[in-house]
Amino acid sequence: MPFQNWSVQEHMDKLPPNPSAAKRGKAERRASRRCKFTQLMRIRPSDPQRTHFDDMRGTISVSRTGVYFQTSETGYEIGMRLFLIMPYSQDPGSTNREYLAEVVRKDSLPNGLTGIGVKLLLETGPQHTYSFEPPPRR
Numbered sequence: 001m002p003f004q005n006w007s008v009q010e011h012m013d014k015l016p017p018n019p020s021a022a023k024r025g026k027a028e029r030r031a032s033r034r035c036k037f038t039q040l041m042r043i044r045p046s047d048p049q050r051t052h053f054d055d056m057r058g059t060i061s062v063s064r065t066g067v068y069f070q071t072s073e074t075g076y077e078i079g080m081r082l083f084l085i086m087p088y089s090q091d092p093g094s095t096n097r098e099y100l101a102e103v104v105r106k107d108s109l110p111n112g113l114t115g116i117g118v119k120l121l122l123e124t125g126p127q128h129t130y131s132f133e134p135p136p137r138r
Contacts, residue, residue, distance in 0.1 A: 041069065042088040046081040046100060056088070065120055067101070070113040076103050082118060098124045 038058040045052060057069045080103045085096050105117030
């Protein structure tokens, strides 16, 4: 049997279309997979000229490059830069990480809340919670 010279594109053209993509009606744009779990975050505007808020929310879905959550806070705007600490804990031994993020999606939800999608731009480093008080007794 002689070797057949065919391209990967020719092979891909012969595959049946992806049925899940047809159901959605539009192409998947995400570069990385999303995990649906709740993790506490602390979110604040990074621009001192903006009205300050300090929002504590749980994630709806998380990927390597973004986060989606629901909020009642009205100060979010598309293009807004944020400081996002995730996972957030006030425990002195916690490993909080702070990111610079940008709001890329804002959805009005039927439950009256707003869905916010943010793109993680830069990890600014771990955030430590220092306390000069002795640890609480258990």
